[in-house]
Amino acid sequence: MKPARRSCLMSTGGLLVLGLALLVLSIVVGVSVGAVSVPAETVLGIVANKLFPGAVEPLWTAGREAIVWEIRFPRVLLAGLVGAGLAMVGAALQAVTRNPLADPHLLGISSGAAAGAILALLHTGLFLGLLTVPLMAFAGALAATLIVLGVTRFASATSADKLVLSGVAVSFVIMAFANILIFLGDPRATHTVVFWMLGGLGLAKWSHLLFPLGILALTTPYFLAKSADLNAMTVGDETAATLGIPVARFRLTVFVFGALVTGVMVAFSGIIGFVGLMIPHIARALVGGSYLRVLPVSLLLGAVFLIWADILARTLMAPEDMPIGIVTGLIGGVFFIALLRSKAGVGGR
Known part of the structure; x- marks a missing residue:
């Protein structure tokens, strides 16, 4: 009984980890996709630069940054x-x-x-x-x-x-x-x-x-x-x-x-x-x-x-x-x- 229960809990834990990974991926895709497509690496760079200013050299336009940070990210x-x-x-x-x-x-x-x-x-x-x-x-x-x-x-x-x-x-x-x-x-x-x-x-x-x-x-x-x-x-x-x-x-x-x-x-x-x-x-x-x-x-x-x-x-x-x-x-x-x-x-x- 105990091994079966432990296995169930482990599978649930694994599912939660998988779900968290899927959630992060979904957020990145959700911010990337739209009328104006933004590459995933650009999305990650903008987010990193917002959270840690100066962490990434900005190679994107101000317009794309506004689309990602001000419009799509809060929406997602x-x-x-x-x-x-x-x-x-x-x-x-x-x-x-x-x-x-x-x-x-x-x-x-x-x-x-x-x-x-x-x-x-x-x-x-x-x-x-x-x-x-x-x-x-x-x-x-x-x-x-x-x-x-x-x-x-x-x-x-x-x-x-x-x-x-x-x-x-x-x-x-x-x-x-x-x-x-x-x-x-x-x-x-x-x-x-x-x-x-x-x-x-x-x-x-x-x-x-x-x-x-x-x-x-x-x-x-x-x-x-x-x-x-x-x-x-x-x-x-x-x-x-x-x-x-x-x-x-x-x-x-x-x-x-x-x-x-x-x-x-x-x-x-x-x-x-x-x-x-x-x-x-x-x-x-x-x-x-x-x-x-x-x-x-x-x-x-x-x-x-x-x-x-x-x-x-x-x-x-x-x-x-x-x-x-x-x-x-x-x-x-x-x-x-x-x-x-x-x-x-x-x-x-």
Whole structure:
């Protein structure tokens, strides 16, 4: 038993090392690729010179340096942070709901965050400065979470499938409210809302990265520390309760933390669906069901996936940027159908 467990941990460790290497490679490729191609060695030279001034003799133009450092690098890093956060939240939600289809997008959390961001942009104004949009997005995400929980209790929708259906229904209602906000807003400013409706990373700035990075730094240790509780929740509420876990309070805490992460990510990236649905399934297929391994692998895979989705969004219709939500929606929709097919196949045997 112990050798098998040690082998599993070693394979997980090797996978994490491989994932980190793939993440670094993805960042370099993401910064290099675009309407103006920049060689990888130039990218590395610019980054090294920024981190350690004078370390590399600048053989590149000021224009290329601006493209790499001011535009693409923060965009790629934001993609990695958003992908990691959404994947981690999706994994945690799938555990506490015991639903393999749970996802911040399908449960209406992303829609609530987008509605909060739209309310701040078109109606309330930035009354708290740069913090306004993330805080309003979090408030919207938290409100959507509480509404979904209230609907499931009101409709006695205790099953996993009905929870997702409740989330989808609430998502439609919230998006209708968001559309009303757009309709009543200043027509000259409504075009900016398309960013939040379709998802995009083109507005990324270095100053923006502090918020998603800070939220991940605050919430990731909590989820990792509660990995054993997440494992117990996947078995069932009764088993978790016998292990001393306050089931209702723990589930609500995970939802609140998930709303916090989703709200901040949506505030800077718009609605990006299916990342939280797909990545945890891939992570479990690679390392098994233990959340002590699923969570870190999901973080890495989520970051890598969204960086490459953004690369596709920037190159498929170059020099125009395709909204990244379209790319993740196409990939995620196919994955969702395949997942439903696999579940139907298992149930039919």
